[in-house]
Amino acid sequence: MTRIIMRGCNGRMGRVITELAREDSEVEIVAGVDLFGDGDGSYPVYRDLKEVQEQADVVIDFSKADQTDALLTCCEERKLPLVLCTTGLSEETLTHVSQATATIPILRSANMSVGINVLMKVLKEAAPVLKEAGFDIEIVEKHHNQKLDAPSGTALALADCINESLPKEEPYVYDRSTRREKRPADEIGISAVRGGTIVGDHDVIFAGLDEVVTISHRAYSRSIFAKGALQAAKYLAGRPAGLYGMSDVIG
Numbered sequence: 001m002t003r004i005i006m007r008g009c010n011g012r013m014g015r016v017i018t019e020l021a022r023e024d025s026e027v028e029i030v031a032g033v034d035l036f037g038d039g040d041g042s043y044p045v046y047r048d049l050k051e052v053q054e055q056a057d058v059v060i061d062f063s064k065a066d067q068t069d070a071l072l073t074c075c076e077e078r079k080l081p082l083v084l085c086t087t088g089l090s091e092e093t094l095t096h097v098s099q100a101t102a103t104i105p106i107l108r109s110a111n112m113s114v115g116i117n118v119l120m121k122v123l124k125e126a127a128p129v130l131k132e133a134g135f136d137i138e139i140v141e142k143h144h145n146q147k148l149d150a151p152s153g154t155a156l157a158l159a160d161c162i163n164e165s166l167p168k169e170e171p172y173v174y175d176r177s178t179r180r181e182k183r184p185a186d187e188i189g190i191s192a193v194r195g196g197t198i199v200g201d202h203d204v205i206f207a208g209l210d211e212v213v214t215i216s217h218r219a220y221s222r223s224i225f226a227k228g229a230l231q232a233a234k235y236l237a238g239r240p241a242g243l244y245g246m247s248d249v250i251g
Helices: 012-022 065-078 091-100 114-132 153-165 223-236 246-250
Strands: 002-007 027-033 058-061 082-084 105-108 136-143 188-194 200-208 211-219 242-244
Touching (some): 002 012, 012 027, 027 223, 065 091, 091 105, 105 246, 114 136, 114 153, 114 211, 114 246, 223 246
Parallel strands (some): 002 058, 136 188
Antiparallel strands (some): 136 200, 200 211
């Protein structure tokens, strides 16, 4: 049994994870952390991780980026493994994440979906071949109108995955409105759409001469991210200190 502290338990993802955890005999959420509300009563909810009395094997975090540094410090002090799902982290916080992995195991992923992480494996194979053949690379992501960061952490992770597979790193371009010129061959365009209740759409477009290859992922509910987070928590509990990703979970 993997005992979990759910940080951000009253948010959209926290509530979905709580529901799925009830149906999973291998996990138990023993406590929640959230600044707003008291949860549904199935476990105690605290305002701060430092206040949690229950013993746990791992923390799952779906909260706000500006709270991540305090979370990392507390997990380091309590030697708690951390599944870090929050996106939009600053460079300073990412440095803190790297430093914390010397003390505790951290599984960080911009997207907890198994499908997205399989897609990344496909991109590592496809991108070098298509780039060599002269294809331009564009990424278009779409999310609901409540999402705070743009582009999405997943779009950036897809771009990073592509760049890692190429012989030369290519710059990311987020806006072409200020320049009047033909598209350079060596860049990766990233565009963000925000509207309605779109859970998460990502299209990686390889545009060549007279042909286009598009690799897409559509999220129809938040449960796919919740399932991945629970899988990650089971995997991370008991692991040695270090940095892990969903690629480790899916093998």
